Amino acid sequence: MSHWIIVPILLPALMAPILLMSARHDIVLARVFSVASCVALLALAISLLQTAAGGDVLTYELGNWPAPFGIVLVLDRLSALMLVLTAGLALAVLLYALDGADRQGRHFHALYQFQLMGINGAFLTGDFFNLFVFFEVLLIASYGLMVHGGGPARVKAGVQYVIVNLVGSTLFLMAVAMIYSVTGTLNMADLALRVPEVAAHDQALLHTGALLLLLVFAVKAALVPVHFWLPGTYANAPAPVAALFAIMTKVGAYCIVRLYILAFGAGAGESAWLAAPWLLPVALVTLVLGMVGVLAARRLGQLASFAVIGSMGTLLTAVALFTPQSLAAALYYLLHSTLAGAVLFLIADLVARRRPGQADGLSVAPRFRQASLLGGAFFLAAIAATGMPPLSGFIGKLLILEAARPHAAVLWIWALILSTSLIAIVGFGRAGSTLFWKSAGESGHFPLEGARDSLAHVAVGLLLTGSVALTVFAGPVSRYLDATASQVFRTDHYIAAVLRTHSPPAGEIE
Amino acid sequence: MEFLLASTVGLMTAAGVYLILRARTFPVVLGLSLLSYATNVFLFASGRLAIDMPPVISATAQGYTDPLPQALVLTAIVISFGMTAVIVVMALRSYLESGSDHVDGVPDRVAHENLESVPGILEDSR
Structure with missing residues (x-):
C-alpha cells in the first residue's frame, strides 16, 4: 500500500492552515508557499499518473480498515489523469492570480489550497459518503473564493x-440515504456488487436514489435544466476563480462516469445503464443552450460561461453513449475543454482590466493596451473552444463524432454537434471582431499605461500551450485515454482491487 | 412511528421547498434549514427504525440498530450547521452591500409604493 496516494489530499490540507496561520500578513510568503504547493502537487500527480499507467488499480485504506468497512482511496488511470489536470490548471491559474487578484481580498491562497484538497479528494475517493464530504470541502472553499474581493454584484x-x-x-444526502437503505453499503465497489441483488420491491427506491444522485451531479456539471446557476456565478467570480471553477463542472462529469459505469453499468441487472436514457437528451439540450448562449452573450465573461455550458453538453453527450470508445473521446474533450474554458475567463479579465468603464462588454470601443497580443490569444482560444482545426477542440469533436457512429441516435448527435459548432463560430467571431477589429477604427484610446501583467500572460500562454500540446501529442494522449476508458469499463478489476478479492481471468466480462 | 416519521419528513421538506422559492433571503435561509432537518431525519431512518437497541456490540443486547446512519447524520448535522452560518453571513453581506435582501431580481415597485403608507418603514429599509 503506497502512502503517496493520500498525499494529493494531505498536502493542500496541511498547506492551507499554514497559509492561514503563519503567512496571513505576508503576501510574499503566502505566494511562495502556495506556488510551491501547486508545483509539488503537479510533480506528485505526474508521478502518480506514471504509476497508474501500468494498469493496476491501487487502493489506500484509511486507518488500515479493509473495504467496505473503512474508507478507501482509489487510484486508477482515470483519477490519476484528473489529478494531473487539476494540478496543471491550478498552477497556471495561480500564476495569473499572483498578478494582483490574490490581494483584492483576504485568505485567497488558503482557500485555494482547500479547494484543491476537495477536488483531489473527490477524484480519489472510492466511497460515496466520503465523496459527499469532499464535495462539501470543495464547495465551502469555493463559496469563499467566489466572493473574494467583494462588491454587490459578486x-x-x-x-x-x-x-x-x-x-x-441536501439532495445528495437524500440520495445517499435511499441507496444505503436498500443496499446497506457506501463503498462504490461494494455497491456495484449489491445493486444486481436488490430485491424487486426495493428497485424503485434504488432507482429514485440513483437518479437523484444523477441530478446532483448534473447540478455540478451544469446540465439543463439545472445549469442556471453557472452563468451568473462564473461571470461574476474573480477571473482566476472562474478559471479554476472550469474543473469543478468536470468533477460532476467525473462522478457520473465513475458511478454510473461502475455501479449502474453493464453488470447491474435490472438497473443496467440507468443514467443513459436521461443523460443523452439532456446533454444535447445543454449543448444547444450553451452555444446559443454564446451567440447571445453581451459580455466576454458571459460568453465564456456559456461556452463552458456548451462544452459540458458535448462532453456528456459522449459520456452518455457509455461505450469505451466514446468515453475515451469524452475524456480527451474533457482535458481540452477545461483548458479552453479557463483561458477564456482569463482573457476576458485581461480585456476588462484594460477598458475602464466598458469592462468586458462586447461593444465597439477605442483601442486598448496590448490589444493585438490579447486578440491573438483570444483567436487561439476561440479556435480551440469552437472546435475548428487545427487545435485540440477539433480533434476532440472528431473523436466524439466517430464514437457516436454506431449509436441509434447518431443523426441527432451529428446534426446538433455540427450545427452548434457553427453557431459557436459565429458567436466567437462576432465577439472577437467587435472587441479587437472594429475598435481599431475608433478615435481616442483607453489609458495605455499600467501594469504589464507579465505573469498573467504567462498563465494564458501556459494554458494555450496545453491546448497545443494536446493537439501535437494527440496520439500518445488518446492511447492513454483508450487504456483509461477500457480500465473504467473493466469494473471487475476495480471491484477486485478495492475489496481485495481475486481478480477474475481476463475475457470473462460480458 | 413510521407514519409519524414519514409525515414529519414530508411536511418539513414541503415547507422547506416552499420557503426556498421565496424572493427574500431570510425565508430562503429558513427553508434551507428545514430541508436540512428533513434530510437528517430521513438519513437517520435509512438504518431502519428500532427502539431500545444499542448501536455498538454489547453482551446483553437482544439486537442491534444500524450505527452507520447515526454517524452519517452527525457529519451531515455539522456540515449543515456550518453552512447555515455561512449563508446567513453572506445574505447579510449581500443586503448591506446592495441594499436589497432579494435573492434574485429587484424589489417589486408596487409593493414598495404600498410600503409608503407605513410610517417609518422606508427609512429602515434605506
Missing part, C-alpha cells in the same frame, strides 16, 4: 451560488 451572485449548492447537498 456577493449577490455568491448568495445564489451558495443556495443552489446547499439544495444540491
